[in-house]
Amino acid sequence: MSGREIVRVEGVVKDVRPGFGLRRKRVLHGIDFEVREGEIFGFVGPNGAGKTTTLKILMGLSRATAGRARVLGCDVRETAFRRHVGFLPENPYFYDYLTARETLQFYAKLCGMGRARRAERIEALLAQVGLSQAADARLRTFSKGMQQRVGIAQALVHDPDVVFLDEPMSGLDPIGRKEVRDLILRLREQGKTVFMNTHILHDVELVCDRVAIIVAGRIRHLGALQDFAGAGERQTDVLVAGLDADAGVLLEERFAAQLRGVGDRIEVRVPEKHTNDVLASLLEAGAQVVSLSPHRRSLEDLFLSAVEESQR
């Protein structure tokens, strides 16, 4: 890891009371992580894992019960650092009687931007998020995807150094998602730091440099995306045709192979150390080997195993 420390979370605990008179429930169990300058950090987890709670603590909207959270070296309860920070909440809601342009003007005023800079920046942003044509339409006429674009534009209106995005692809069609991914990558090219909450693993694999997987309020994995790919036992995928059921059972018993139907063929996943033995067994059983490839452990595998681990 290189670069200046942008976000530091140390032992953050969050307890919430689900209702009046009810017992407190712990939703964050002392989480620790840091985000470095210029990286795209993916904060990944299933629904209810504590992603949004963590983000709210970082934005000073919610208070940690214990632990410490700092952004740009400042305590998150301060307001000054927010001059350099942009935030897109999950499913953002705006004043629907304002137009897209008026909305951005409102947020730009709150950021203390002068009139001339405001006008220039807003025009550029509207073009960047593809809302130039709808700039003077009231937000009540906007689709969810268009509202999401307004949300992204307001997060970037003051040209922040750090951007926090909570489910930025939510409500967007495939083209919109591609555009947002490109936008996030452009932000990194500009030297900005992006913190992204999401449960869409494909997006994470495409844009993130480092990832933290949070499940049930605990960080299960933290590291660079390429490190995840090499983590765990190496495996090989063998695609075969004409494999009979008895031979398949034998492979499962002898080599701990996992069999999966792929069309009229069978994919056999085996530990790398058994590859030669499995190939010999397959040929002996009269099966035809179609392809053989090393299995790259995906983020999804890791994510699912983290979720399973937490349920045990």
Add this chain to the structure above:
Amino acid sequence: MNPSRSLSCILAIAANTVRESVRSKLLYGLLFFAVLMIGAGAVIATLSYVEGDRILQDVAMAAVRFFGVAIAIFVGIHLIHREVDRRTVYTILSKPLSRGEFLLGKFFGLVLTIWLQMAIMGAVFVAISLAVGAPLGPAHLAFFALTAVELALVVAIATFFSAFTTPVLAAFFTFGVWVLGHGSRDLRDIGAGADSRWFQWVTWLIHRVLPDLETFNLSSAAAHLLPLTASDWLLPILYGAGYLTLVLFAAVAVFERRDLR
């Protein structure tokens, strides 16, 4: 944060609050009935052979105060709750402004909206008084000025409750404070004549702690065109400003500590 930036944030929030508030159908409904009641004063006055002008103005001023408070409470209680409920507050508070600035912006925006409504009610009052030839004097101006201060205080109280509770509870508490605030002098006098020291102490405490809203009631002086001294209107304004400041401080302190989930 420097004061001019802080002021510019408060003004931006206030301007947006005015824009949002004037779209409230409830506000227009209440304003319509207020104007109707002021007009009804002229009809009621014709039923009396004596002091028709006074009856007209009494009814009209009561309508201004009642509907003014209704607007202040019903719009004020949603002030913070709606922002949190709709989560518009998340994007606003992620910008470099404090929760106190946000809350003050909302407060000033709503006060401005209510004063605009009062100006409309005042214009109708003056127009009807002139139409029927009822006398108008400085006491009427003082009545409207002090009612405006009272309504600002009611908005501050509604803002305080709105900062940490639901609109229903905020309405209940604010209305309770308004009723007790108007009756606290009578309550204190009743308590003073009671045998129980405990009752004496409680009624005295209610009078001291809750705002003495009767201070702002000049309707009787206005209806009878009584001469007023500067202290009759200046002291209530100072009292109202002081009390309002304390309530806003408390509202900001409560809102600063609130967990926005």
